Amino acid sequence: MNLGDFNDLEVVREVDFGLYLTSDDGDLLLPRKYVEPGTQIGDVVHVFVYRDSEDRLIATNLEPHARVGQFAALSVRDVSTTGAYLDWGLEKDLLLPYRNQRRNLRPGERVTVFVYLDEASDRIVASAKWEWFLSEQPYPGNVGDAANLFVAEETDLGFKMLVDGTHQGLVYHNEVFKPLRLGDVLTGFVRTIRPDGKLDLSLQRPGYDEALAATDTLLAALRAAPNGLLPLGDKSLADDVYRRLGMSKKVFKKALGALYKQGLVHLSPEHTQLLQAE
Template identity: 30%
Template sequence: MDRDRRQVRTKAPNRNLQAGMILRMRVARKKEIGYFLTDGREEVFLHRNEADGPLESGEEVEVFLYHDHEDRLAATMAMPYVGLDEYGWLEVVDLSSRMGIFLDNGINKHLLVFIDDLPKLRDEWPRPGDRLLVAIKRDPKGRMLAKPVTEAEVGQIAVPADHTMKNKQVVGTVYKVIQAGAFLLTDEDHILFIHRDEMTERLRLGQSVRCRVSFVREDGRLNGSMRERKEVQYGEDAEKLLRYLINRDGAMPYTDDTPADVVREKFDMSKSSFKRALGKLMKERRVEQVDGWTKLIDNQVE
């Protein structure tokens, strides 16, 4: 199945015309700026700009119904990328600090994701060019909107990973951000979680990320890390601390006992990574800890 489109489409039911319907309608009459279409009971307007070409009275066309910019039910011959009660990936094209974000769904009217359905922290909002995994719904007034997918909907898409995935590099897109980290759906449709301690930058909804699979759970879900494997990261973190010490004339007021939040703020690493890097440097007799300070041994300042 196409990763970008999960089809659950049904034919238009026998009821009043509503946004999201795809159905065949007949040209009832022509006007200078467009056409009035009918399903035999109701009429809806198709602007010339929304038609594939000139139409004649009595001609039947397939159209998609939506609410235009003046909130009127209208028709277009352009078909949406993701239809009503479908879910799929749509590109972010604009944002409004008051309303939310807008997605390109293949027609002139962009879909809105309301601000209430977005992360509270603005820097976790998606940016133009990002892609969101959304489901297309109707609001209480019958207008179409997009909502981030639920866990149940992601579960219908996702496939379990096997243990051969460990330590492989994968690319995924963030579909949910929580305080502890971010959930991604990989290009192979595996669910992957990255804890904040394993991020090299704060992730946002809709962001595409390349990372390493650090653990494969029994249920086939993955844990991931944006950091190098520990044996590589130890050296990088130790070098980072050495640079910091050198720039401070060989001493810093941080040791194994420094609180985790201070370590995170000063060095952008977890407390455990900090302690491992310090341990490596002390084992190599490059630094020592004295009276709450870490110092270069023999004043090894470049």
């Protein structure tokens, strides 16, 4: 049985307050409120297994915000002399011990953690020192590759990202054109692979591919706009450009120039008109 993960376990007996399931570690309770209607002795149920407030193994059909071996951004529900307690979607909160914190936390804060099984206590705990759990192998991708990014932490330079769940990267503040929140998942691109193995990242496709993608995006927006008139132009605010098109002002101007050279648009300071329908 995998503690801190989902397991397929057989129902062996029924009591007033739920069903008992069998496992290699002994029988454990699936409380009555988590029992699907029609479940009978002998059935195999798919349940998440963890420990309750009295350290007893217990099963639930709730989906936690993170399982053992996963990263997550969780909210602090409470703090005590033992550490911070995080809301991970289950009845019993997840402990983030003081030894695993990088700073003192307050209720209501969000913090990026790695969830693991502490071998000494056989308890599921969290660590805010999430970098310790990244791969030590060189990043297997290349400059220009698309990657899955998880917003892990904001710093003075920018946002630390988990890249494909295995490596660390940074998106500099001047590359960010929309609000980011811890735990956000988005697609980005590898800009540089540094000698120390860390990555510089971009939220927009770099180089020539970026310009091509932006031109296609702008052309699609013009075709979808009433009468082919888009209320964005050379003098528009960068925030307005990003909100409508998801690209920076710099990239937007490159796309405008490309469409203008093709004779497809008329340019005005605050709007762009599509001249040619295809």
